[in-house]
Amino acid sequence: MIKIIKDETNHLLIEITVTEANLDNSDVFKSQVTQLLDRHKKNLIIDLNTVDYIDSSFLGALVAILKHAMAMKLEVILVGLKKDVNDLLMLIRLDKVFKIYTNYEDALTQL
Amino acid sequence: MAATQFEFSNKVDSLTSILKQILEFINSSHSTDNDISALLFKAKVITTELLTNSIKHSESTSTIIDIKLDQNTLIISKVDYGKPLALIADANSSPDKIPVTNDILHTLYARSKMENQIQFTCEENKMDDLLELNDIIEHFGLLIITKAADEFIYTYDNQTKENTFIVTLNL
Numbered sequence: 001m002i003k004i005i006k007d008e009t010n011h012l013l014i015e016i017t018v019t020e021a022n023l024d025n026s027d028v029f030k031s032q033v034t035q036l037l038d039r040h041k042k043n044l045i046i047d048l049n050t051v052d053y054i055d056s057s058f059l060g061a062l063v064a065i066l067k068h069a070m071a072m073k074l075e076v077i078l079v080g081l082k083k084d085v086n087d088l089l090m091l092i093r094l095d096k097v098f099k100i101y102t103n104y105e106d107a108l109t110q111l
Numbered sequence: 112m113a114a115t116q117f118e119f120s121n122k123v124d125s126l127t128s129i130l131k132q133i134l135e136f137i138n139s140s141h142s143t144d145n146d147i148s149a150l151l152f153k154a155k156v157i158t159t160e161l162l163t164n165s166i167k168h169s170e171s172t173s174t175i176i177d178i179k180l181d182q183n184t185l186i187i188s189k190v191d192y193g194k195p196l197a198l199i200a201d202a203n204s205s206p207d208k209i210p211v212t213n214d215i216l217h218t219l220y221a222r223s224k225m226e227n228q229i230q231f232t233c234e235e236n237k238m239d240d241l242l243e244l245n246d247i248i249e250h251f252g253l254l255i256i257t258k259a260a261d262e263f264i265y266t267y268d269n270q271t272k273e274n275t276f277i278v279t280l281n282l
Contacts, residue, residue, distance in 0.1 A: 023163055024123040053127065055163050060249035067245055088156055091258050092251055093216045093235065097244055 001028050002036075006104075011043040011075075011111050012036065013104055016051055023057035030061035034068050044069060045107050049080030054088060066098065075099065077107045112181040113140035119174045121165050133158055133178060133187075140180050143282050150280060153259040154185060157278050160252045161189045164276075168193040185280040193274060195227075195267040202229045211253065215243045219254050228266040231257040 006013035014036070018025055037044060044065075048054075062078075069076045077099045081089070089095050101107040115136055119129050137154055141147055158176065165174040169191040179186040198221050201209050208222035211231070215238050221229040231253060248254070257263050262279040 020127060022123060022126070023166065053130075053159070055159050056251035056255055057163065059251050063247055063249050067247070070244060084152060084155065087152055088255070091156070092254055096216065096238060097247060 001025055002032050004036075005047065007040070008042075011045055012040055013045045013047065015047040015049070019050055019052045021048075021051045021053065021058040022055040026055075026057040026061040029058065030064050033061075033065050037065070037069055037072060037074065041072065041074070043075040043077070043111055045077045045079055045104060045111075047080045047104065048078060048082070048085060051085055052082060054085050059088070059092070059094065062098070063094070075111065077101060077110065079103050079107050112179060114177070114179045117176045117178070119162055119165065119176060121169055121172060121174055123166055126159070126162050126166070129162070129176075130155065130158055133176065136178055137180060137185065141185075141282070142182060145282070147282075150185060150282060153280055154187065157187055157256050157259050157280075160255050161187065161276055161278070164252055165189065165191050165193070170194070183282055185282060186277065187280075188275065188277045190273050190275050192272055195274060196229075196265060199227060199229060199265075199267050203227065208232065212248045212250070214247045215239075216247065217254060217258075219257060224264065227269065228264065231263045231265070233257045 001017060003015045003017050004012060005015050066076045079101050080103060081100060099110060117129055117133060134151055134155060138151060171192045174189060174191045177188045198211055202221045202223040203226060208220040211219040211221050215236055217236060218234050220232045224230050256278060260278045261281045264277045266275045
């Protein structure tokens with residue numbers, strides 16, 4: 001479901017390993033990422049480059065993760081969004097609450 | 112007018128396949144010269160949420176999705192036999208629109224059009240207090256459909272126990 005790509009001093013870079021991010025995997029995703037935050041206590045960059053399709057359940061999981069991180073005073077940054085995924089976040093204005101960057105290198109400038 | 116019907120098995124692993132068939136039908140049936148990529152995106156997210164709703168809430172083994180396309184509109188409708196939306200009772204008893212969800216980003220409303228029929232509408236809110244981020248909703252299905260649609264109407268039939276969701280998109 002997720003793979004840790006980098007474990008740096010102040011952040012983790014993780015990649016989602018599924019192409020369809022939906023209600024079939026949203027609960028597992030939320031649980032795994034929440035545990036990562038609790039264990040590492042680091043800012044989180046989530047790379048969604050493999051995700052072709054995302055539904056409301058998975059968006060709900062992302063928001064729950066953001067709230068969990070905010071309570072720990074940590075950042076959650078999204079990178080590598082395909083057009084439809086980015087357009088869906090913009091449609092429901094989640095681009096106003098998530099920091100979204102094209103790629104990992106751009107995201108690093110914010111940490 | 113082009114029209115067809117798709118039967119969905121209410122299983123998440125067949126969602127992508129039926130979604131692809133529906134989008135292919137819309138793409139091959141439209142007669143407008145305009146770029147329809149925005150229409151296809153909206154049809155995709157609306158259909159995804161209608162089908163996801165069936166997986167979560169329908170109590171039958173399949174859902175029928177109807178697609179109708181003419182020169183001016185695309186209509187996506189779905190019938191299932193799950194429990195009626197709980198908010199239909201509140202909407203029935205109020206002459207005004209009632210808030211369904213509310214956070215710093217949006218307020219989603221339901222307004223009764225007639226007995227057991229509601230129309231969803233949505234207003235974008237001013238984000239004047241970032242501390243309220245913690246109150247952001249985590250259930251986006253109805254909001255996604257409402258924002259992507261030009262009109263979104265839900266009807267419950269007491270006799271047949273049918274839930275009908277009709278989503279209209281202007282071309």
